[in-house]
Amino acid sequence: MKSAVRVQLSFMMFLEFFIWGAWFVTLGTFVLKNLQGTTATEVGVAFLTQSIGAIIAPFIVGIIADRFISAQVILGAIHLVGAALLWMCSGMTTFGSFYPVLLWYMVLYMPTLALVNSIAFRQMNDPSKDFSFIRVFGTIGWIIAGLLIGWLNWERNNTLDLTFKMAAIASLVLGLFSFTLPKTPPLKKGSKISVKEILGLDAIRMLKNRSYLLFFLASIAICIPLAFYYNFTNPFLNEIGMNAAAGKQALGQVSEVAFMVVMPLFFSRLGVKKMLGLGMLAWVLRYLLFAYGNVDSNYWMLIVGIVLHGVCYDFFFVTGQIYTDKLAGEEFKSSAQGFVTLATYGVGMLIGFLISGPIVESYKTGTGHDWHAVWLIPASIAAAVLLLFLAFFKDQKQTT
Template structure:
């Protein structure tokens, strides 16, 4: 890969995840504090927009990017529209007005996660070695967003509307920059579109591979407890009195950055199964630390739980993206990335978002929440998924016999 292309892809990843991290980490706190008369259940409903967007993502990416319009053009148009939607979100004061705008934005944004991966993979000869060094700049973007929020004290001063404005500015920049990215034309342009492909069923062919089917089901299941983290970590840390919680949470992305750099080494030595299993085990440990951590004597547990994010995210999600790219083969790389987004950010987290809000609401107390019981619930779910995964997943070597035939 040429150095100029590497720089372009790295900057693309930086902006893509800066935009997301700029408002997403503090969304729960924004809903509870900036909008009128809201509850934990409405926090879950707000986060649910991510899952709705992820469910739709394979249809947008698989149909349009694989057949009609170049991926970098779609990416640019979506982020330009997103600029206006994020700015509108910043001025909302009621949940009823905020929710539909956020929903439209996430329906547009979630497909871009697959698009940036597809654009990157098309420029690489060996994604298992090259992708992590590009993707790591997305982590840097998320870190800087969190540090800025903490440094500017937007949580403490109840100024989280500014997070959406910051994200809008970055979205405008990426929207314009996208049109300069390497051309990523549709791989099946000019061919006949069948009903099967319109429904996104081409990528489902990957499920004929037994190992991939088990990975897909595990991805759905592990994202149920993951939803608890996204929904309520920031409100939890703010409620128990952690100063600059969003800034502290960025240590998780710093850990992600470090593990991303050494992922090729781990991938070569451990293989897919062990990488995925370690990622799931880290989730079990993290939630247990949150359950027993506090702002005084067990403050270290909170910090370690945050720092474990590097293993939690990289070993499961990035490994899964690489694994999916190999299984999919050349012809349907874009729709394949959209498909794994459907499993993780879509179906799995949709279930998690639906159950996490009512659970947190059920353990509400006069002084806040019973966080120990709340966090032990996702710890138990993650532990059960890990055991089942270890028993049934087979780490078959990906070769010409395991790649999906189209």
């Protein structure tokens, strides 16, 4: 790959995830503090837009990008429209006006996650060697967004509307920059549209493998407690008095990068079952640390809980992607990954977003929330999933 193209793709990834990290981490706090009369239930509904976008995304990418319009053109157009929608979000004062705009934005944004990958892969001779170097700039973008929010003290100053404006400016830059990216024309132009192919349903036959079926169900179930983390970590940390909470949360992405580097070593020594099990165990520990942590003597618990994100994400989701790729075979590799993404970020997190808001709202107190009780719930869910997984999962390659 030419150095100039490598720089282009790295900058693309940086902006793609900077935009998301610039507002998503503090969304729960924004909804509770900047919008009038909102509750934890509205926080869950706001985050639910991600799942709706994830469910709709395959249709946009599978139908338009694969068959009609070049990926870099669609990417540019989406981010230009997205810039306007993000700027509109910054000025909203009620949930009723904010939610429809956010929903439209996420329906447009979620497909871009697949588009940037598609553009990057098409320029690589050996994605297994090149992609991780390019993709890591996306994580760096997310980290820098969080550090900026913490450094500028927008959470404490109650000026989180500026996060949407910052994201809007970055979206405008990426929208314009996208038109300079290498041309990525549709590969299936003129081919017949198959809904089964778009949704990855061709890979459903993999569920005949009982162990893979258990992994698949565990993936959906583990995304339920994950929704608690995405929805309420930032409001929780701000409510208990942590300074620059968004900046501290960026440590989770730092650990994600670190554990990604050492994953091949762990994978070769531990295998699929132990890797997945350690990932789920980290989820249990994270929520227990949040339940018993505070900004005084147990401040370290909060930091360790955040840093565990690297184990939670890499050991479970990345290992799961590798496991899926191995079992799928050449014919269904893409379909299988799309199927798992639809199930996790679509179905699993949708359930989590729906139930987490009302649960947190039920533990509201006169001065805030009973966070100890709140965090024990996702810890219990993750522990139950872990125990069932360890009891019944067997790493086997046969598909019948």
